Amino acid sequence: MATSVESNLETYTIKNGIKVIERFFVVPLDYSSPEGPQIQIFARHMIPTEKAKTPEDEAKLPFLVYLQGGPGFEIALQGNSGHAGEIHGKGYQTLWLDQRGTGLSSPVLPETLPADVKTDQQIAEYLSYFRADNIVRDCELIREQLLGHKEKPEDRKWTLMGQSFGGFCAITYLSFFSEGVQEVFLTGGLAPLVDDPDPVYKALVPRIIKRNDLYYRKYPRDVQRVREIMSYLQKNDVRLPNGGKLTPSRWQQLGIAFGGSGGIDGVHQLVLRASNDLQLFGKISYKTLQLVEGQQPFDGNPIYAILHEACYCQGRASNWSADRIVEDHFQFSWDKVQSADGNTPVYFTGEQIFSSMFDDYKYLTAWKGAAEILAKKTSWPPLYDLEQLSRNSVKVSAVSYFDDMYVDFNLSQDTASKINNTEQYITNQLGHDGLREDPKHVMQKLFHLSKREID
Structure with a gap:
């Protein structure tokens, strides 16, 4: 289980009434060897004080985890504007994750490699653990740490939001750990379900x-x-x-x-x-x-x-x-x-x-x-389970961009057809960064899709 480094917790309030808790967790580098080398995962836990006046109120707010685009980029401190403000306005408390190897999560740089990781082969082996399959394992262990004590099964689930590569991670999450997911929101994140990058x-x-x-x-x-x-x-x-x-x-x-x-x-x-x-x-x-x-x-x-x-x-x-x-x-x-x-x-x-x-x-x-x-590595493990995705019961609401230069629209539509319970809003008026450029509109479309209202 992920270990929370409670002594490192720091709490403060930023502009517009957002309480921030800085959380650190220790997780295995390699989940097949949980007693082996460990790395640190950092996440900012944000709570809108307007929605939660007391600790009891905080405990009742649903959790949303934001998965950043990339791979390999950390997430900056969010305020209460843009898409963060839209999410908090819906009554979510949020977790903004520095994915493993980025930001404050055991960042991968030449000077930060472990002392026993020296040769090119050792470096390659070490880096192979920093893909989406292990990012979602980190998330799942953190979910157990933060929500595993809840009495009701539904209260032990959280919602995922994935932008771009963060959406790829969310689909990996649905493939292997859907029991921990309440709902999924994707923006430009319907990952091509391929086995190598050539078709992409x-x-x-x-x-x-x-x-x-x-x-x-x-x-x-x-x-x-x-x-x-x-x-x-x-x-x-x-x-x-x-x-x-x-x-x-x-x-x-x-x-x-x-x-x-x-x-x-x-x-x-x-x-x-x-x-x-x-x-x-x-x-x-x-x-x-x-x-x-x-x-x-x-x-x-x-x-x-x-x-x-x-x-x-x-x-x-x-x-x-x-x-x-x-x-x-x-x-x-x-x-x-x-x-x-x-x-x-x-x-x-x-x-x-x-x-x-x-x-x-x-x-x-x-x-x-x-x-x-x-x-040249061929032994990459699976990132997706197509059979599981075909019977997916978790709501997936996605905004897809017709002219997306980063995530091909046709491949994303193929993916949407393979994930059960997926609904989309498709537009050619925004690009891949639509969440940043028009957060209110994008989030409104996602929340509307989530209602699953059929006329």
Whole structure:
């Protein structure tokens, strides 16, 4: 059972009447060896004081666990606005989890590895325990710790809300621990039920191409600007503030922003700035390099890079799927584009992890050997139980985005058809970050779906 580190509990109240309890739990690294190495899990427990005036009132509030997008990103302190405010307004107390390996949950960084984890093989083995299957095991043990003492079985359940990769985790939870779940809310989180990332990337590449075409139609002068920037980066050893390499491939990776609100405009601003630097100074300025580095947080959140492809793997290897899939589309290759017509645009890439990132990013280089081992790993355990999902009785309410550049719409619809008791609100008016951009509307749709009212 998860051990709560009660001595570390700290409680305070933030603006708009939200009581915060900082909770730490100790759980097994490997659940098949519960007496082996342990790691720490951190979660912020938040209680709307307007809904609970006394400890007795607090105990009666239903629990909702928020599962963050990623993989490999922590969750910041929430206030009582945005989607957090909508959730608290419905009378939930909430738990905002730093998933294992992120934030305050035994963060995975080169300098924080256990002393006995040294070789590439040992590092790869250690990192293999930081996928969704173990994230949900952590949640389940924490649920037993916080709610297991409740007298009524229904009071021992909690509701899950998953954004993006958090939705993947929620579906894994439904596959193996549905008895602990009251209800599920998903936003852009209907995970492709695949065994490796190849079908995911094959489906997403046309969406990435579409966003590139939209970008260049909106900013046609950027065709030449980007080509000039790429040529400069190829000919020069350009270093970012932390020492990482700004290569043509890394510049293309700025396209990951295309899937979010304002992403196309944001990339244009960086292109315009870099192009202006080259015209005025013959080099890219420190400030521009600082802005580029700020858009690429993978040095400090390495799990995203190391396990992104593995988060789709069940019994199969990823074999650097993104590297292989983009080879079929020449405009993602600067070497091919520069030898083509001078007006041919080079495409930015999307939410894809490339093997070259472990050469270009300063603090990913230490993980290169382990990443190569994990890319060849075939013994990944199951993430989903299709039979269990087909007979699922827990309400699943999902907001799905028709033009989602990160979670392919068609694959998400296939998933929805395989999870019993799933209802959706589908829109092309919001992107993958709709929960952040229009939280009131999105949460209202989810709560309406939850009612299961049929006219």
